[in-house]
Amino acid sequence: MLFLIAHLGARSAVNPVQMVKEYNVVILSQPIWPRAGVHFFLRRVGLSYRVAKRALPFVWLFLFVVKGEGQIQVDLKLKRLQYIAYEPVVATLGITNLAGRDVDLHDADGQSWFGFEVTGSEGQPIPPLATNSIQPSLKIEAGQKVTQRINLGPLYAVNDFGTYHVRAHIYFADLGKFFYSGTKVFEVTDARPIWQKTVGIPEGVAAPGSVRTYSLLTNRFPNHTSLYVRVEDKDSGVVYATYSLGRTIAFDQPQTEIDRANQLHILHCAAPRSWAYSRVGLNGELLAHSSFMEAKTRPRLVHAANGEVAVRGGLVETPAAPTARGTAPKLSDRPAEISKDDQ
Numbered sequence: 001m002l003f004l005i006a007h008l009g010a011r012s013a014v015n016p017v018q019m020v021k022e023y024n025v026v027i028l029s030q031p032i033w034p035r036a037g038v039h040f041f042l043r044r045v046g047l048s049y050r051v052a053k054r055a056l057p058f059v060w061l062f063l064f065v066v067k068g069e070g071q072i073q074v075d076l077k078l079k080r081l082q083y084i085a086y087e088p089v090v091a092t093l094g095i096t097n098l099a100g101r102d103v104d105l106h107d108a109d110g111q112s113w114f115g116f117e118v119t120g121s122e123g124q125p126i127p128p129l130a131t132n133s134i135q136p137s138l139k140i141e142a143g144q145k146v147t148q149r150i151n152l153g154p155l156y157a158v159n160d161f162g163t164y165h166v167r168a169h170i171y172f173a174d175l176g177k178f179f180y181s182g183t184k185v186f187e188v189t190d191a192r193p194i195w196q197k198t199v200g201i202p203e204g205v206a207a208p209g210s211v212r213t214y215s216l217l218t219n220r221f222p223n224h225t226s227l228y229v230r231v232e233d234k235d236s237g238v239v240y241a242t243y244s245l246g247r248t249i250a251f252d253q254p255q256t257e258i259d260r261a262n263q264l265h266i267l268h269c270a271a272p273r274s275w276a277y278s279r280v281g282l283n284g285e286l287l288a289h290s291s292f293m294e295a296k297t298r299p300r301l302v303h304a305a306n307g308e309v310a311v312r313g314g315l316v317e318t319p320a321a322p323t324a325r326g327t328a329p330k331l332s333d334r335p336a337e338i339s340k341d342d343q
Helices: 002-011 016-023 035-068
Strands: 072-078 082-084 090-097 103-105 114-119 138-140 145-151 162-172 177-180 184-189 192-200 211-220 225-233 238-247 255-258 264-271 274-280 286-293 300-303 309-312
Touching: 072 162, 072 177, 072 184, 090 138, 090 162, 103 162, 138 145, 192 255, 211 255, 225 264, 225 274, 238 264, 238 274, 255 300, 264 300
Parallel strands: 082 184
Antiparallel strands: 072 090, 090 145, 103 138, 114 162, 162 177, 162 184, 192 211, 211 225, 225 238, 255 264, 264 274, 274 286, 300 309
């Protein structure tokens, strides 16, 4: 305001004395900002504008790079925090394409497009096991999400007792960049053995070694108890399978029978008046699984004279088709499921 009044008093027809009387202001003989100072200020503004104009492409490049951070979203989930030794540790991997176009995930630059980073209780890295599994390329349409379930057991040595940390990474060859999931933690413990029997390998059966040891174990969770079966060759130390057969009522001992092919038959009480039947092969395969409801009679295992084993009594509730278990799964492989509650 003083600057304008000074100029009005010096260059216009306004009477300075009148302005003093009417507005009670002080009239300066010189402007607060000399003309040279004004020119200097304008030169500074022009220089700043030119610098900003030249830097604009780099700003856009920075924004593009920041935007690229979210082009592939990787999510990793584990169903439980606790697993028993040699049980499948199944991770659910979600890959979301946020690139705004279809993407093709494939190996490039000596990098596999998919992998995990696993560390042990003391932070030591756990390298992947050598497998012949090759992951094929994966195409994801724009905006789509692909979900896969992967068993970490055949891929990493996570069978020793302890706590493990795991995160997944995706290599996007178009950007030469890795995208990571959050880190998940799980613990490996052992269960309580309640039954065990060792059998031989019958002639004509395609199974390595000469003996198998079947074991039944129970593991208590916060809200239920699960029954597990384990098949192993104790002489060689090879564990062929360990998995849950579902929930069990702890005070009721499971029924077990060995048939003439030395396959294990198990009948256990899963809930009041509800029974679960399973048949397990010499290599740990789950050959049959079904449920029975207690009606007029209670279900029971019967060993026939010819060596066959069958369930007598009760009513069949939900018979399930036989399921074979693989060894080292690919990315798209899904392990056989027993219960929706993951036991």
